[in-house]
Amino acid sequence: MQLDAASESRLAALASAPLQRWIALSADETRVVADADTFEEVTAAAERNGETDPVILRTPENWTPRTL
Amino acid sequence: MRFNYKVVPLAPQAAFPHDTSIWMPILSVKIDNPATHSPPTPRFEAIVDSGAPDCFFHGSIGRSIGLKIDKGILGDLSGIVHGAQIKVYYHDIGLYVGADRIRIRAGFSDDVSVAAILGRRGFFENFIITFDPTMTPPGFNIERVGRA
Numbered sequence: 001m002q003l004d005a006a007s008e009s010r011l012a013a014l015a016s017a018p019l020q021r022w023i024a025l026s027a028d029e030t031r032v033v034a035d036a037d038t039f040e041e042v043t044a045a046a047e048r049n050g051e052t053d054p055v056i057l058r059t060p061e062n063w064t065p066r067t068l
Numbered sequence: 069m070r071f072n073y074k075v076v077p078l079a080p081q082a083a084f085p086h087d088t089s090i091w092m093p094i095l096s097v098k099i100d101n102p103a104t105h106s107p108p109t110p111r112f113e114a115i116v117d118s119g120a121p122d123c124f125f126h127g128s129i130g131r132s133i134g135l136k137i138d139k140g141i142l143g144d145l146s147g148i149v150h151g152a153q154i155k156v157y158y159h160d161i162g163l164y165v166g167a168d169r170i171r172i173r174a175g176f177s178d179d180v181s182v183a184a185i186l187g188r189r190g191f192f193e194n195f196i197i198t199f200d201p202t203m204t205p206p207g208f209n210i211e212r213v214g215r216a
Contacts, residue, residue, distance in 0.1 A: 001091075
């Protein structure tokens with residue numbers, strides 16, 4: 001699968017992120033800027049780390065394919 | 069408006085041993101709580117899923133806008149895995165998709181494994197979604213319908 005540089009960075013960031021956590025990515029989605037137990041906590045942590053426009057997601061228990 | 073799919077890691081699978089990542093139709097959205105006129109959340113990732121009957125959000129996102137999750141309207145939710153069933157609580161929220169804000173009723177639960185899922189009721193009934201997986205990166209187009 002061909003990835004551009006930004007997607008490669010996003011993939012590397014997610015692959016190294018802790019599982020079953022709330023993750024805040026930088027606005028360009030290339031770096032993890034914070035992780036926490038709750039959505040509110042990760043939002044606050046991202047802001048403390050200087051990211052005012054994060055993109056937040058929750059990492060799964062593993063990265064197996066999932067049918068929702 | 070066109071959005072690219074987003075890439076996520078993929079654990080090794082015997083059937084596709086060379087695939088270490090996968091494109092997914094993920095959209096960054098925000099929500100708010102119209103009952104309290106809360107500000108919108110930061111952007112978070114939601115999976116666009118026409119197989120889901122409704123929109124579902126993790127309870128942690130709901131609590132961040134002041135929802136008392138278990139005070140919502142109780143419902144049950146099952147998935148493709150036999151026997152798995154969770155309780156969800158429905159609340160009325162504002163959903164921000166790009167420049168649009170729509171009022172929807174959505175389910176909240178701490179037992180969903182992702183931040184959010186955008187399903188048929190609330191999302192697909194308000195937008196025409198056209199998936200195009202033929203390009204790299206794949207993408208999807210979103211067109212608002214039913215605008216007043």
